[in-house]
Amino acid sequence: MKERIEICLSGSGGQGLILAGIILAEAAGIYDGKEAVQSQSYGPEARGGASRSEVVISNNTIDYPKVIKSDILLALTQTACDKYVKNLNKDGILVADSTLVTEVPNISNKIYLFPIAETAQKKFGTKLVTNIISLGIIVGLTEVVSQEAIKKAVCFRVPVKAKEVNEKALLLGFDIAKDLKTKK
Amino acid sequence: MNNLKKKKNIKLLQGNEACAEGALLAGVKFFAGYPITPSSEIAENMARKLPKIGGKFIQMEDEIASMAAVIGASIAGLKSLTATSGPGMCLKQENLGFAIINEIPCVVVNAQRGGPSTGLPTKPSQGDMMQARWGTHGDHPIIALAPSTVNEILTLTIKAFNFSEKYRTPVILLLDEVIAHMREKVEIPAPENIEVINRKKPTVPPEEYLPFKPDEDGVPPMANFGEGYRYHITGLIHNYKGLPTSNSQEIDAFIRRLHNKIQKNIKDIIIYEKYSLDDAKIALIAYGSVARAAERTVKLAREEGLKVGLLKLLTIWPFPFEEVNRLAQQVDLIIVPEMNLGQIVLEAERAAQGKCRVVPYGRVDGELINPIEILGKIWEEIRK
Amino acid sequence: MKTVINNYIREGMFPNIWCPGCGNGIVLGAIIRAIDDLNWDKDKIVAVSGIGCSSRITGYVDFCTMNTTHGRALPFATGIKMANPDLKVIVVMGDGDCSAIGGNHFIHAARRNIDLTAIIINNMIYGMTGGQYSPLTPTGKFGSTAPYGNIDQSFDLCELAIAAGASYVARGTVYNPRQSTSLIKNALDKKGFSVVEIISDCPVSYGKMNKMKSPVDMLKWIKDITVSKKVWEGLSPDEKKEKYAIGEFLSKDRPDYTELYEEIIKKAQERGGNK
Numbered sequence: 001m002k003e004r005i006e007i008c009l010s011g012s013g014g015q016g017l018i019l020a021g022i023i024l025a026e027a028a029g030i031y032d033g034k035e036a037v038q039s040q041s042y043g044p045e046a047r048g049g050a051s052r053s054e055v056v057i058s059n060n061t062i063d064y065p066k067v068i069k070s071d072i073l074l075a076l077t078q079t080a081c082d083k084y085v086k087n088l089n090k091d092g093i094l095v096a097d098s099t100l101v102t103e104v105p106n107i108s109n110k111i112y113l114f115p116i117a118e119t120a121q122k123k124f125g126t127k128l129v130t131n132i133i134s135l136g137i138i139v140g141l142t143e144v145v146s147q148e149a150i151k152k153a154v155c156f157r158v159p160v161k162a163k164e165v166n167e168k169a170l171l172l173g174f175d176i177a178k179d180l181k182t183k184k
Numbered sequence: 185m186n187n188l189k190k191k192k193n194i195k196l197l198q199g200n201e202a203c204a205e206g207a208l209l210a211g212v213k214f215f216a217g218y219p220i221t222p223s224s225e226i227a228e229n230m231a232r233k234l235p236k237i238g239g240k241f242i243q244m245e246d247e248i249a250s251m252a253a254v255i256g257a258s259i260a261g262l263k264s265l266t267a268t269s270g271p272g273m274c275l276k277q278e279n280l281g282f283a284i285i286n287e288i289p290c291v292v293v294n295a296q297r298g299g300p301s302t303g304l305p306t307k308p309s310q311g312d313m314m315q316a317r318w319g320t321h322g323d324h325p326i327i328a329l330a331p332s333t334v335n336e337i338l339t340l341t342i343k344a345f346n347f348s349e350k351y352r353t354p355v356i357l358l359l360d361e362v363i364a365h366m367r368e369k370v371e372i373p374a375p376e377n378i379e380v381i382n383r384k385k386p387t388v389p390p391e392e393y394l395p396f397k398p399d400e401d402g403v404p405p406m407a408n409f410g411e412g413y414r415y416h417i418t419g420l421i422h423n424y425k426g427l428p429t430s431n432s433q434e435i436d437a438f439i440r441r442l443h444n445k446i447q448k449n450i451k452d453i454i455i456y457e458k459y460s461l462d463d464a465k466i467a468l469i470a471y472g473s474v475a476r477a478a479e480r481t482v483k484l485a486r487e488e489g490l491k492v493g494l495l496k497l498l499t500i501w502p503f504p505f506e507e508v509n510r511l512a513q514q515v516d517l518i519i520v521p522e523m524n525l526g527q528i529v530l531e532a533e534r535a536a537q538g539k540c541r542v543v544p545y546g547r548v549d550g551e552l553i554n555p556i557e558i559l560g561k562i563w564e565e566i567r568k
Numbered sequence: 569m570k571t572v573i574n575n576y577i578r579e580g581m582f583p584n585i586w587c588p589g590c591g592n593g594i595v596l597g598a599i600i601r602a603i604d605d606l607n608w609d610k611d612k613i614v615a616v617s618g619i620g621c622s623s624r625i626t627g628y629v630d631f632c633t634m635n636t637t638h639g640r641a642l643p644f645a646t647g648i649k650m651a652n653p654d655l656k657v658i659v660v661m662g663d664g665d666c667s668a669i670g671g672n673h674f675i676h677a678a679r680r681n682i683d684l685t686a687i688i689i690n691n692m693i694y695g696m697t698g699g700q701y702s703p704l705t706p707t708g709k710f711g712s713t714a715p716y717g718n719i720d721q722s723f724d725l726c727e728l729a730i731a732a733g734a735s736y737v738a739r740g741t742v743y744n745p746r747q748s749t750s751l752i753k754n755a756l757d758k759k760g761f762s763v764v765e766i767i768s769d770c771p772v773s774y775g776k777m778n779k780m781k782s783p784v785d786m787l788k789w790i791k792d793i794t795v796s797k798k799v800w801e802g803l804s805p806d807e808k809k810e811k812y813a814i815g816e817f818l819s820k821d822r823p824d825y826t827e828l829y830e831e832i833i834k835k836a837q838e839r840g841g842n843k
Contacts, residue, residue, distance in 0.1 A: 235837070
């Protein structure tokens with residue numbers, strides 16, 4: 001794996017992308033013992049509006065803390081996809097919600113599409129776990145952090161009451177990743 | 185028993201959280217503030233944590249009142265903190281001056297966002313560097329520190345408190361939205377591994393106490409209100425007794441002493457880091473989150489065979505004049521990338537005294553400067 | 569002749585900066601007598617003021633004293649009181665200081681009901697800067713910035729304090745120093761935010777511009793425009809416009825802010841942890 005990996009989680013406010021970024025950074029930094037930085041860009045809205053959470057993971061000290069060219073891009077809205085796909089590395093991968101991102105960009109990258117939010121609603125009765133399923137998919141596809149680490153990080157960051165459902169959502173994400181990989 | 189194997193306390197902390205942690209380690213017991221993006225998490229952390237240690241938190245009606253309450257609490261004996269951003273920093277200026285003239289220790293955090301005015305509430309800027317220096321009126325000294333990592337936010341917050349107590353002065357901690365909101369791995373030091381400085385107390389009985397008579401180091405010992413030393417504090421220029429004076433000799437001596445107590449101790453106060461400067465022919469001078477872009481630029485430039493180094497400033501005020509002057513004698517070019525259209529570059533130019541070319545590189549669109557564009561600037565200057 | 573006053577002043581600071589006939593000295597005397605009656609420890613008293621003639625009072629009294637910035641005395645005092653609730657904190661302000669530039673701090677200190685005593689010397693004018701009108705200058709009166717008469721409606725500071733949540737509210741005058749002393753004493757003794765407005769005279773600025781050239785004229789005027797609370801209640805709305813009620817308007821018990829914060833400390837510590 002590359003020395004420095006840059007991940008961009010994009011969508012709109014309220015989709016839990018900032019929390020997802022924090023969990024990913026915590027998995028890498030605290031539980032996998034690497035270096036990790038999470039940062040974000042957001043508008044004045046608490047809900048809606050563009051939202052972007054960035055995570056940089058490295059085996060060495062991280063100087064520049066932001067994404068220069070993303071290796072992994074998660075897009076949970078069409079607007080976010082259109083905006084951030086331009087900044088995706090040539091050999092980077094795109095994970096997008098197939099219901100929310102209907103116009104899939106015409107790029108040569110590895111693209112993984114799945115109706116994440118819809119599945120969250122169907123399986124768990126809430127779209128709130130869309131972010132955690134997405135993390136499961138990303139980790140399942142890329143091993144950017146270990147599965148053990150992301151499990152611990154999810155449990156540490158989500159409220160006690162929501163622990164079980166989030167753990168299940170994460171595991172579901174791993175399974176989805178397996179399917180997506182075999183389909184390729 | 186098991187001291188050697190003590191587990192390190194490593195956490196993923198947000199910059200603002202690290203500031204609160206640093207303040208607690210430094211002994212903060214009072215916070216007064218007013219909500220403002222991107223600094224509010226400092227207040228939220230303080231509201232949660234201060235009462236746990238018997239400290240006090242209060243949300244005041246505005247930033248003017250917050251600054252006043254912080255000074256009041258400090259005079260009554262508690263180490264005090266406030267945090268804000270540009271619009272609030274404007275309001276703090278009035279009583280910041282009061283803290284300076286009365287030599288009241290306190291720490292003021294400015295998590296910089298775009299300005300002027302309401303500007304860019306959720307986006308970073310380094311537009312308040314000169315405000316930190318000259319924001320409050322009158323001829324005054326100030327100490328201002330600018331961390332560039334979450335870890336440095338923690339350590340420099342402790343430093344800020346220590347400087348404020350040691351030199352009896354408010355200290356400004358300049359963050360920017362990027363590092364204030366960024367989360368990063370931080371090793372929280374054990375309290376026994378931290379140097380914590382507390383204000384000097386008077387050693388004379390109350391009847392002999394002259395509250396503004398300096399010791400040899402230029403700093404007068406400070407009695408807290410309620411400890412049996414009754415004295416007067418005024419925003420007017422005052423004599424050793426703390427009473428207003430119109431004696432021109434006393435006025436002159438007072439203002440000079442305020443400046444000198446900082447200026448004489450710049451060796452202690454000025455902190456910076458050097459990256460690849462030994463053989464450098466081109467130097468970048470940067471601070472805050474931009475210093476991290478610059479650090480990356482140095483690596484990229486070296487890969488392209490350019491002898492580039494970085495002087496990362498952690499103390500902004502007083503400005504490291506001597507260090508920059510020495511650097512200007514060594515290199516052919518200094519570039520100062522900053523998220524403004526040229527503030528610290530002016531100081532760098534002054535310090536360089538014409539010994540090398542000093543050029544600004546500014547970005548003011550609310551995005552952090554990236555390493556590639558600084559590299560582009562280097563090539564542009566080389567080709568000139 | 570040494571009096572009780574001498575036990576509480578910084579004699580080296582006299583003569584004071586106030587003009588002959590100024591009411592500030594009467595208020596200073598009333599404050600000192602009230603404190604003496606309460607027999608408080610001088611080491612535990614903090615007096616805080618803002619900017620203006622009245623604010624010089626803190627320089628003359630032998631406590632821990634602080635002459636702060638214009639309008640900001642209350643938030644400074646709030647910080648002191650929060651940091652050390654054992655201290656008795658007295659805040660002396662002028663009318664412009666308290667109700668114009670410091671108006672926001674005034675209502676919020678009252679809202680919190682923090683245990684401070686605010687004494688407002690109301691001479692209805694900015695005296696130190698030369699007689700500009702203040703938010704307490706009556707409508708129709710003259711000031712250096714109201715050369716054609718003041719069109720502003722003035723605040724009733726006591727009503728404002730009551731509405732904002734103060735625990736104790738009273739008004740006295742420099743014409744009635746004994747009453748003022750006792751009102752101040754009650755205020756000092758009251759837990760919570762207590763307010764005493766003292767109507768005072770500024771013969772040099774207010775008097776000169778409003779046809780009352782001597783201090784005696786001004787004191788007579790103060791006597792004429794004030795009536796007891798009881799009399800005031802019987803006046804018609806039109807008559808009330810011309811008069812000020814004096815006396816005690818409110819004295820109620822409500823938890824003070826520093827006590828409430830002690831409860832917060834308990835709650836936070838019971839919950840434990842460092843999260």
